[in-house]
Amino acid sequence: MEVRITDMRLGTLSVPLKKPFRTALREVRSVEDIVVRLETDAGHVGYGEAPPTAVITGDIRGSIVAALEDHLKPLLLGRDVEDLDDLLRRLDKSLVHNSSPKAALDMALHDLWGQRYGAPLARLLGSGRRELETDLTISVDTPEVMVADSLEAVRRGFRILKLKVGKNPALDLVRITAIRDAVGPGVAFRLDANQGWNPKEAVRILRKLEETDPNLELVEQPVPAEDIEGMKLVRNAVSVPVLADESVYSPRDAARILAEGAADLVNIKLMKSGGIRRALQIAAVAESFGVEAMIGSMMETKLSVTAAAHVAAACPCITRIDLDTPDLCAEDPVEGGITCDGPRILLGEGPGLGFREIRNVVWH
Structure with missing residues (x-):
């Protein structure tokens, strides 16, 4: 049975840290990440997350949202979750760099794939x-x-x-x-x-x-x-x-x-x-x-x-x-x-x- 992706939504998730996180590169006081929600016609919902980590991946909040909404979303809508390998290859080849938004979609798709077969991903x-x-x-x-x-x-x-x-x-x-x-x-x-x-x-x-x-x-x-x-x-x-x-x-x-x-x-x-x-x-x-x-x-x-x-x-x-x-x-x-x-x-x-x-x- 086909399970097709019908919608993608983005949100912002803000979670304070117990105490500041400090490294040689940066200081962080809260997690401020972009959340991806994929929905299917079978009622399944898959989630992914992308943190803006400019000093390491080069991804910032605006670039993550733009990559997901403007470039990657059109590649997913209407596609069958069963086509996981093809979907992931297309996502990877359609956009260089932008590793965090790709990761968010990748994990949401794997989440849906696991639900499609009724088993934990691992x-x-x-x-x-x-x-x-x-x-x-x-x-x-x-x-x-x-x-x-x-x-x-x-x-x-x-x-x-x-x-x-x-x-x-x-x-x-x-x-x-x-x-x-x-x-x-x-x-x-x-x-x-x-x-x-x-x-x-x-x-x-x-x-x-x-x-x-x-x-x-x-x-x-x-x-x-x-x-x-x-x-x-x-x-x-x-x-x-x-x-x-x-x-x-x-x-x-x-x-x-x-x-x-x-x-x-x-x-x-x-x-x-x-x-x-x-x-x-x-x-x-x-x-x-x-x-x-x-x-x-x-x-x-x-x-x-x-x-x-x-x-x-x-x-x-x-x-x-x-x-x-x-x-x-x-x-x-x-x-x-x-x-x-x-x-x-x-x-x-x-x-x-x-x-x-x-x-x-x-x-x-």
Whole structure:
């Protein structure tokens, strides 16, 4: 039976954060995202989400809305959800860049596809996993504030902390050392410099930490995204695994970086890749090189984080989970989807992505 798309609506979702989120690149105080709602003649509703993250993807609110309304919407109306592969290829080829609006439509289409077959998306993608463990991000701040935030995270059961660094190399070393002294050796650290160090700074800091810290799991994007040679230099100079994030937007990026030996792992984000289809392709590239991957997100609600969790559950090579943004939000506007319980993420049994209602959306 054909299930045809009859309408697309856009809305704005605003959710305050519990506290400001700070990295070497930016400061965020609330999630301000565009929501996509696709409707079908069978009564199914599929949802997607696109955050304006200009400093990383180049997408701003106005460009997201224009791409969706003016360019991508006409390609969908009247089309059969069964034609998922063809629809996704058309969306990808019809517009270069604009990865966030593409991702929002991609996840809404996958949501409808799962509902069409009455099964959770991860199961249709071949997964039996229903539970994931995420880290928790500690925003860059004074050593004292970061120590307090880290102790609270450990108290709540988080065993992996993602420490934001990169704004001041000398102070970064103080921050990391102070947090380790406070939480003890049993908590794993993921360091995320968000492109904030140069290669020499990265090597100097990581070598010092290697001498004293037994539980450094990885360092994420230690140097600017375009400095592939610099990232390779870091990887060859230290034993801490290097994770490429802002350097990887596509399967081609992942293949190049892994072929050149510039990173040990890659970070997959739906908003960088343009959605689930491309994310799965990046994971396939990682598998072909025999390396593992992390899945993360921008500043997103549980809406698009649910889609990322289904991708993670479906890909054995995704062994690191960085899907903590629902925990950073002061409220949860999403009914259904994943369940977040501290570090535990539980996938639901509802069809598609399992959403029932998205509250507090201002529809355009």
